[in-house]
Amino acid sequence: MSRPARQSKGGDASRASIENSLLAALPCKDYQRLLAGLEPVTLTFGEVLYESGEKIRHVYFPGNALVSLLTLADGHLALEVGLIGREGMVGIPLVLGDKVSTVRALVQGTGTAMRMDAAHFRKEFRLSLPLQRELYRYTHSLMSQVSQTAACNRFHVVEMRLARWLLMTHDRVKSDEFHMTHEFLGHMLGVRRVGVTKAAQALQKLKLISYSRGDITILDRAGLEAAACRCYAVVRNMHDGAQIAAEHAMRTMAAPAGA
Numbered sequence: 001m002s003r004p005a006r007q008s009k010g011g012d013a014s015r016a017s018i019e020n021s022l023l024a025a026l027p028c029k030d031y032q033r034l035l036a037g038l039e040p041v042t043l044t045f046g047e048v049l050y051e052s053g054e055k056i057r058h059v060y061f062p063g064n065a066l067v068s069l070l071t072l073a074d075g076h077l078a079l080e081v082g083l084i085g086r087e088g089m090v091g092i093p094l095v096l097g098d099k100v101s102t103v104r105a106l107v108q109g110t111g112t113a114m115r116m117d118a119a120h121f122r123k124e125f126r127l128s129l130p131l132q133r134e135l136y137r138y139t140h141s142l143m144s145q146v147s148q149t150a151a152c153n154r155f156h157v158v159e160m161r162l163a164r165w166l167l168m169t170h171d172r173v174k175s176d177e178f179h180m181t182h183e184f185l186g187h188m189l190g191v192r193r194v195g196v197t198k199a200a201q202a203l204q205k206l207k208l209i210s211y212s213r214g215d216i217t218i219l220d221r222a223g224l225e226a227a228a229c230r231c232y233a234v235v236r237n238m239h240d241g242a243q244i245a246a247e248h249a250m251r252t253m254a255a256p257a258g259a
């Protein structure tokens with residue numbers, strides 16, 4: 001079940017309640033300085049945070065909100081190439097020195113996030129080495145996700161891709177239930193509604209999920225993992241590996257000399 005939104009204006013007691021794992025991984029001093037420029041917001045299903053070709057005005061650190069990165073073909077056909085939740089940040093072009101996005105950032109799960117003005121973010125990014133390290137690591141992980149998604153969309157059948165997408169969503173929202181329309185799922189998977197219906201029915205028949213009027217419930221997580229293509233595990237393992245390396249680096253830095 002989804003956890004309630006918890007935001008605090010600071011203090012050590014609030015550290016345990018930081019929903020976004022990039023923010024949670026920062027040393028206290030860096031987090032506190034960043035917090036002064038962060039504003040809690042609610043992101044709403046269907047909201048466009050920025051369009052392809054548009055200047056990025058804010059970065060977002062999702063809590064239980066979910067944001068899709070969509071690439072456009074022929075100006076109107078949208079396909080999901082990346083999914084960002086509590087593990088990441090929306091606005092990665094700013095990390096790489098660009099102010100304009102080449103993809104559309106669309107909210108596909110209503111929820112909490114922390115937002116920061118782009119100019120303020122660039123200043124903080126220059127000042128904080130731990131923030132740079134976290135965001136470079138995350139950028140690499142997002143690039144891996146995007147390239148694996150490209151291969152997945154080309155080579156794997158809709159049913160496996162739907163299972164992968166459900167698992168990725170499940171990991172981020174930390175809830176067994178979420179809402180998603182056929183139309184939206186079609187955009188996520190790059191297929192027509194009828195293709196989504198067939199794939200969802202197949203997973204439902206195997207008792208892995210229940211799906212009614214866009215209300216999805218994960219019934220059998222292990223079964224869903226078995227039904228998904230390998231792409232899910234590939235991206236998750238890359239992410240976990242990077243996470244472990246970052247935590248190790250953080251511990252090494254934090255440990256006093258001779259400890």
Ligand SMILES: [Zn+2]
Nearest residue numbers: 152156229231
């Ligand atoms: Zn795949």
